[in-house]
Amino acid sequence: MDIETLRDKCPAFFEAFPEALIKFSLSEKTAQKIANICVEHKVSKKEDVEEVASKIIHTIFGELKKEELVSVLENSIEAQKSTVESIAQRADEIIFSQIPAVLEEDDRAKEEEKEREVEKPVSMDPENSKKDTYREPIE
Numbered sequence: 001m002d003i004e005t006l007r008d009k010c011p012a013f014f015e016a017f018p019e020a021l022i023k024f025s026l027s028e029k030t031a032q033k034i035a036n037i038c039v040e041h042k043v044s045k046k047e048d049v050e051e052v053a054s055k056i057i058h059t060i061f062g063e064l065k066k067e068e069l070v071s072v073l074e075n076s077i078e079a080q081k082s083t084v085e086s087i088a089q090r091a092d093e094i095i096f097s098q099i100p101a102v103l104e105e106d107d108r109a110k111e112e113e114k115e116r117e118v119e120k121p122v123s124m125d126p127e128n129s130k131k132d133t134y135r136e137p138i139e
Contacts, residue, residue, distance in 0.1 A: 017061060020106030021099070025060045030095060037090045041083050048077040056091050066096060 003026060007014050014022065024030060034056055038049045055072055058064040064072060069091070073084045 018103060018106045020102050020109070021060065024098070024102045025057050033094050034091075037087055037094070040090065041079070041087050043077065043079060043083075043087070045078065048079070051076045052087060056095060059091070059096065060099065066092060 003023070006026075031053070034053045035049070038044070038052055043049055043052060052073065055064060055069060055076065059066055059069055066088070069088045070081075070085050073079070073087060074081060077084070079087075
């Protein structure tokens with residue numbers, strides 16, 4: 001689904017979370033990392049892969065604590081506890097560990113945008129400017 005379509009359908013969601021975090025979670029790279037984690041741990045049932053992806057995304061947005069991911073996955077997918085623990089560990093290593101950098105980059109981009117707004121020259125609006133009537137005296 002297109003991010004702009006989502007923005008139109010769920011504006012409150014986009015107001016609640018930084019745009020960089022949303023883009024990170026919806027990116028193909030993140031989807032590929034989740035798929036790789038599933039392949040690495042031999043999670044192949046479509047429903048289980050979708051469940052792993054869903055729980056990882058819920059964790060990214062703070063709706064699920066990282067500490068709870070193992071127990072939630074244990075109850076959600078058909079896998080041994082050691083497999084679920086390994087999935088959670090890999091997700092932490094290759095996905096959750098990137099979140100601080102994503103948020104830092106978002107903050108930096110917002111700061112740069114603010115600086116650009118402050119540095120913008122004041123534009124001369126012909127409708128608001130008065131006609132120059134000053135004349136130098138001729139000697």
